[in-house]
Amino acid sequence: MVNTKITSTVFDLIIIGGGINGAGIARDASMRGIKTILFEKDDFASGATGACTGLIHGGLKYLETDRHVTYKSCLDSGYIQQIAHHMLFRVPFIVPLKKNHPKGEIFLEMMETFFSAYDGFQKLKNGKKHIRLSPEETCKLHPGVSKDILGAVTMDEYGIDPFRLTILNIIAAKENHAEIMNHTEVLSIIKENGVVKGVKVFNKLKKERYSIYGKTILNATGAWSPIFAKKSGFEVKMRPAKGVHLVIDRRISNYAVGTFSIDGRQVFIMPHENSTIIGTTDDDYYGDPGDIPITNDEVEYLLQAAENIIPDIRKHKIIRAFAGVRPTIFGEHCLEDQLSRDHLIFNHKNEGFENLFSLIGGKLAAYRMISEETTDLIASIVGNTQECTTHLTYLPGSEATIHIKYLSKRYQIPLYKLERLYFRYGSRVMRILELMDHFPAMKADVCDCEPVTEAEIRYVIRFEYARTIDDIRRRTRAGMGGCQGGRCSMLMGKILKEELSLTQDEEAKEIAIFLQQRYSGNRAVLKSKKSIQQMELNMANHLFLGGLESDN
Amino acid sequence: MEFNQKEVVVIGNGIAAFGVVSKLLKHGVSPIVISPALGATYMFSGGYDIGNIESSGKYHPYKKMINPDKTIQETVQLLQNMDSSLRVSEKPLSVFTQYGGIKKTDILSFSSKLASIESIKEQTDEVGVAYLEMFRNFYSDKILLTLQKNEIKGVLPVEIHYLKRNHDAHFQNYDFAHLLEKKAAFERFITHLQKIVSQNRIKTLIFPPVLGVESFEENWSVIKKEVGIEIAETLSLVPSIVGVRVQKKIASFYKNSGVRVLSGKIIGYKKENKKIISLLTNKTEYSEIPISAAILATGKYIGGGIDLDSNFFESVFNLPLFYGDKKLDRGYYSQMFTENYFDKQPAYSIGVKINPMFQPIDSDYKIVFENLFAAGNIIQGYNYLNGDGGMVVAASTGVEAASNILNLIDLKGQKGESNEL
Incomplete structure (x- = not known):
C-alpha cells in the first residue's frame, strides 16, 4: 500500500498542484535531493493536463508567433520520447x-x-x-x-497518454523520497514576517487536517491559480x-x-x-x-x-x-488563439510572500524543460547545486525492455493483453504479472471495451495512489471506452471496496460519483441514436437493476 | 410468402407486437410481422412489471384504455399461453437482480420467483448463494448482505469452481448459458452440484439467470430431480439470456400459429388521402405489402422506433413526437436529458401521442393516418425506468390496439356490405 504518512517535518519545497508541471517539478527536485512534498486537491492530471490532446507536438502553430516555444517543445519532446519510450505512439x-x-x-x-x-x-x-x-x-x-x-x-x-506521463513523474518523485498526497487540498499559506513558512492542508478522503512546513512554496495549480491566489492574498494574472x-x-x-x-x-x-x-x-x-x-x-x-x-x-x-x-x-x-503558449514564473516577494512562486502557462511537450527551469530557481534558493538529470534518466517502466513473447507464454496471458499492459506500465508490468501468477482469477477482464484486467486495477490502487473509481479510470482507461462505464463501474467499485476496505454505502457512493462524472461528459453528445441507446442500457443497468440511487 | 389485398402489418417483433399478434389471432386475423435484427425485448430483465395505474401519470397509456383492468387480465393470459413458465403473483415481489439490487415485479418465471425475498423467507431449509469462479457479473456478496439485513437466517455462500477454463476467459451470461446447453457440460455441472449438496444441506440455490437458453426448463427439472435443489434465478443484466428465451418463445409461438414473419425494415409507404395503402420494405422479393391496417410497435431508442438528427423523430412514418403536451420541434433536444444521472430523464417518456383508439394523433388531436395504430414503448407517457410498468404495459397496449383494429376492420366490412346493398 502507498504510504501517505508525513515522515519529515521541514521540507525544502512544497508543490501545490499535481498536473504535469507539478509532477515534473516534484521529480526533478527530488532527483536533485531537494526535500519535496506535493499536494493535489483532486487527482493527478485531473485538470488541464488530463483534458489535453495527448500529443507531445512541437507546436507548428506557434512557429509564427513564438518561435522559441516551438524550438523548446521540439527539443523537449525528443527528450520525453527517450525517457518514456514504452508509451509512445x-x-x-x-x-x-x-x-x-x-x-x-x-x-x-x-x-x-x-x-x-x-x-x-x-x-x-x-x-x-x-x-x-x-x-x-x-x-x-x-x-x-x-x-x-x-x-x-x-x-x-x-502522442502520449497524459495521465500516464503525469503518474510516472509522480512515481519517480516518490521513488526519490518525495512525499506525494492526492485528494489533499491546500487551505492556506502560513507566513511569518513576509516569508512563507508552510501550508495548512486538508485530506478530503480521511477528513484530516495537517500543517506542513517548508522553505519554499510553488503554486502550480494551473487554472486554479487566480482563485487560489485571491484566497491567499496575492495575485496571479492570466487569461x-x-x-x-x-x-x-x-x-x-x-x-x-x-x-x-x-x-x-x-x-x-x-x-x-x-x-x-x-x-x-x-x-x-x-x-x-x-x-x-x-x-x-x-x-x-x-x-x-x-x-x-x-x-x-x-x-x-x-x-x-x-x-x-x-x-x-x-x-x-x-x-x-493568438495568446502566447510560453510559460512564466512569478515571484510573489513584492506582495509580501517571500519564497512563494507561481508557474503558469506551458505545454505538455515542454513540461520537462519548464520543470528544469523552475527547479533551478528553487535550487538556488535552498542552496542545492546538483545538476538536472531528468532528460537522462528513464521514467519508471522505461528503464528496462522486456521480452513480451516469452512472458506471454510464461504467464499464460494473451499477447494482445500483455502488449497493452507493457505499453501502459513498461517493465513495471512484472508486478502485475506476479499478481496474476498468484491469483489467476485476476487475469479476467473488468472492462468490456478494452482488455483492462483485474490485476491491473489492483496494481494502480496499491502502487499508483488510485483512491476513487475515477482515479482508476485515469490510470487504466477502464470506463473510457464505448460504453462509458456502463459495464465496468460496478466491478471497479467492488474491487475498490475490497482493496480499501470500504463499507457498502461508501462503495455505492463511489460508484454514484463516478457514474455522474461520466454522464456529465456524455450528456453533451447525446445526439445520435447509438449514444442514446447506450445511455438507456447504462441507466437500466445501474438504476433499474443495480439499485443505485443518487447519494443526495 | 403471399399477400392478400388487406393485410394487417405489425411493425416490430417485441413484446408489444406479441400483444397485437396474439389478440388478432384469437379473432381469426393472421398478421404479418416485420422483425428487426435486434429489439429491446432481447435486453429484457425477466420481470414483467404491471405498474401502478392509479399513480401513473396523465399521459400513461392505461389512461387511454376503456377498461384497463380487463385488458391487463387478458394480456396476462395471452402471455401465459405463450410462455408456460410464467407465474403471476398477487402482490409485486422483491426479486434479486444480478447486480444484487432488488426490483419489484409482478409476473416472472417460476425459477425467478424463487429468488424473491418473499419466497426465501418462506423457506424452512437452508438457502445457498452461488459464488461462481470466473463469472464476474454476479454480485453474490451484495445478495448475501441484503439477506442478512432482512434477518433471513440459514443462508450459505456456495462456491462453484466448475468453470475451470482458460483463466483470461471473458465469462459472460451467454457463455455460461450456451455451455449448459451442451449435454456433456451440463452433466459435469450436475455432478459438481451433487458434490456441493453433499457438503451443504441446501434446498434452494440463488443463481444468475443463465441456466440454459432453450432447454432451461428441462435443465431446471433435471437438477431438481437428480440433485434435489431448486435453482432460483435472479433478474438479468444485459446480455440477457432471459430476453433471448422470451424472444425464442415468441418466435415458436408465431411459427406454430402460422404468423408470417419478415426480417427487414419498412423504408416507406404509399398513402391515399389519410390512409396508408401499402408499406415498402427493404426486401426486394416483398418490396410492397398492401395493407388494411398497420401497427407501429417499434419501441423507443433500443428498438429503433425513435431516431435523432438535430432533433428526435419517429423513424418509420415521421409521426409527430410529444413530451407531455409539448410537440418536439426543433430546440427541445437539449432539455431531454437533465444534469443529474440519477434523475428520471424526460427522454424516456417521449413518444407518439395517441387517441383512445390507439391511433397516433397530432397536436390538434387529428388522426395522422386512419389505419395506423401504435403499441408499446413508442407511445408517450410511460417510462419503465420510472416504475411506470414495462413489459405488461407494452403487451397490453398491443392487445388494446389490436381490439381497435378488429373493430375497424369489422366496421369497414359492414359498411362495404351496406354500400353494396
Whole structure:
C-alpha cells in the first residue's frame, strides 16, 4: 500500500498542484535531493493536463508567433520520447486543403512552405519531414476524407497518454523520497514576517487536517491559480481559455487529419489509443475550473469543422466531450488563439510572500524543460547545486525492455493483453504479472471495451495512489471506452471496496460519483441514436437493476 | 410468402407486437410481422412489471384504455399461453437482480420467483448463494448482505469452481448459458452440484439467470430431480439470456400459429388521402405489402422506433413526437436529458401521442393516418425506468390496439356490405 504518512517535518519545497508541471517539478527536485512534498486537491492530471490532446507536438502553430516555444517543445519532446519510450505512439498528420478555400491553390503552396520551415525542427523529435500529397494519395491513406480537396501536406508527431506521463513523474518523485498526497487540498499559506513558512492542508478522503512546513512554496495549480491566489492574498494574472474535445468510440483511421473550423481555426481529428479525438476549441473562460460546462454550440462547432473534411463524421458513435482550462499567459487585444503558449514564473516577494512562486502557462511537450527551469530557481534558493538529470534518466517502466513473447507464454496471458499492459506500465508490468501468477482469477477482464484486467486495477490502487473509481479510470482507461462505464463501474467499485476496505454505502457512493462524472461528459453528445441507446442500457443497468440511487 | 389485398402489418417483433399478434389471432386475423435484427425485448430483465395505474401519470397509456383492468387480465393470459413458465403473483415481489439490487415485479418465471425475498423467507431449509469462479457479473456478496439485513437466517455462500477454463476467459451470461446447453457440460455441472449438496444441506440455490437458453426448463427439472435443489434465478443484466428465451418463445409461438414473419425494415409507404395503402420494405422479393391496417410497435431508442438528427423523430412514418403536451420541434433536444444521472430523464417518456383508439394523433388531436395504430414503448407517457410498468404495459397496449383494429376492420366490412346493398 502507498504510504501517505508525513515522515519529515521541514521540507525544502512544497508543490501545490499535481498536473504535469507539478509532477515534473516534484521529480526533478527530488532527483536533485531537494526535500519535496506535493499536494493535489483532486487527482493527478485531473485538470488541464488530463483534458489535453495527448500529443507531445512541437507546436507548428506557434512557429509564427513564438518561435522559441516551438524550438523548446521540439527539443523537449525528443527528450520525453527517450525517457518514456514504452508509451509512445506515432501520429502521422494529414492536413488537406478543401477546394472551396478562399485562397485556393496558393494557400496550399503557403502551407507547404510553412511545413518546410517546421521540417528543421523535426529531427529534434524523431519526426519525418513533410511531404505533399495529391488528392488521390490523400484519399488512399484516409478513405474518409472528402474527395473535394486540392491536395494535402503531412507532418509527423508523437502522442502520449497524459495521465500516464503525469503518474510516472509522480512515481519517480516518490521513488526519490518525495512525499506525494492526492485528494489533499491546500487551505492556506502560513507566513511569518513576509516569508512563507508552510501550508495548512486538508485530506478530503480521511477528513484530516495537517500543517506542513517548508522553505519554499510553488503554486502550480494551473487554472486554479487566480482563485487560489485571491484566497491567499496575492495575485496571479492570466487569461484562462477553455478547450473542448470530442471522443469517438474507435480509431476511425491511423492518420490524424487537420481541418479548419468555421472561424478559420485549426481543428484536428486524431487517433488516440483506442479512440479518436476531435479538438479543440479555444474560448475565454471565467467559471469554475473544476466544473466546466460543455455547450451544444461547442459540440456543433467541432462537429461542423470535422464534417468539413470527413463528411460522414456524424455517423460515428460520439461517446463523450471533455473540457479543460488552459492557464495561458495574460494578453490583451488579441484572440484566445493568438495568446502566447510560453510559460512564466512569478515571484510573489513584492506582495509580501517571500519564497512563494507561481508557474503558469506551458505545454505538455515542454513540461520537462519548464520543470528544469523552475527547479533551478528553487535550487538556488535552498542552496542545492546538483545538476538536472531528468532528460537522462528513464521514467519508471522505461528503464528496462522486456521480452513480451516469452512472458506471454510464461504467464499464460494473451499477447494482445500483455502488449497493452507493457505499453501502459513498461517493465513495471512484472508486478502485475506476479499478481496474476498468484491469483489467476485476476487475469479476467473488468472492462468490456478494452482488455483492462483485474490485476491491473489492483496494481494502480496499491502502487499508483488510485483512491476513487475515477482515479482508476485515469490510470487504466477502464470506463473510457464505448460504453462509458456502463459495464465496468460496478466491478471497479467492488474491487475498490475490497482493496480499501470500504463499507457498502461508501462503495455505492463511489460508484454514484463516478457514474455522474461520466454522464456529465456524455450528456453533451447525446445526439445520435447509438449514444442514446447506450445511455438507456447504462441507466437500466445501474438504476433499474443495480439499485443505485443518487447519494443526495 | 403471399399477400392478400388487406393485410394487417405489425411493425416490430417485441413484446408489444406479441400483444397485437396474439389478440388478432384469437379473432381469426393472421398478421404479418416485420422483425428487426435486434429489439429491446432481447435486453429484457425477466420481470414483467404491471405498474401502478392509479399513480401513473396523465399521459400513461392505461389512461387511454376503456377498461384497463380487463385488458391487463387478458394480456396476462395471452402471455401465459405463450410462455408456460410464467407465474403471476398477487402482490409485486422483491426479486434479486444480478447486480444484487432488488426490483419489484409482478409476473416472472417460476425459477425467478424463487429468488424473491418473499419466497426465501418462506423457506424452512437452508438457502445457498452461488459464488461462481470466473463469472464476474454476479454480485453474490451484495445478495448475501441484503439477506442478512432482512434477518433471513440459514443462508450459505456456495462456491462453484466448475468453470475451470482458460483463466483470461471473458465469462459472460451467454457463455455460461450456451455451455449448459451442451449435454456433456451440463452433466459435469450436475455432478459438481451433487458434490456441493453433499457438503451443504441446501434446498434452494440463488443463481444468475443463465441456466440454459432453450432447454432451461428441462435443465431446471433435471437438477431438481437428480440433485434435489431448486435453482432460483435472479433478474438479468444485459446480455440477457432471459430476453433471448422470451424472444425464442415468441418466435415458436408465431411459427406454430402460422404468423408470417419478415426480417427487414419498412423504408416507406404509399398513402391515399389519410390512409396508408401499402408499406415498402427493404426486401426486394416483398418490396410492397398492401395493407388494411398497420401497427407501429417499434419501441423507443433500443428498438429503433425513435431516431435523432438535430432533433428526435419517429423513424418509420415521421409521426409527430410529444413530451407531455409539448410537440418536439426543433430546440427541445437539449432539455431531454437533465444534469443529474440519477434523475428520471424526460427522454424516456417521449413518444407518439395517441387517441383512445390507439391511433397516433397530432397536436390538434387529428388522426395522422386512419389505419395506423401504435403499441408499446413508442407511445408517450410511460417510462419503465420510472416504475411506470414495462413489459405488461407494452403487451397490453398491443392487445388494446389490436381490439381497435378488429373493430375497424369489422366496421369497414359492414359498411362495404351496406354500400353494396
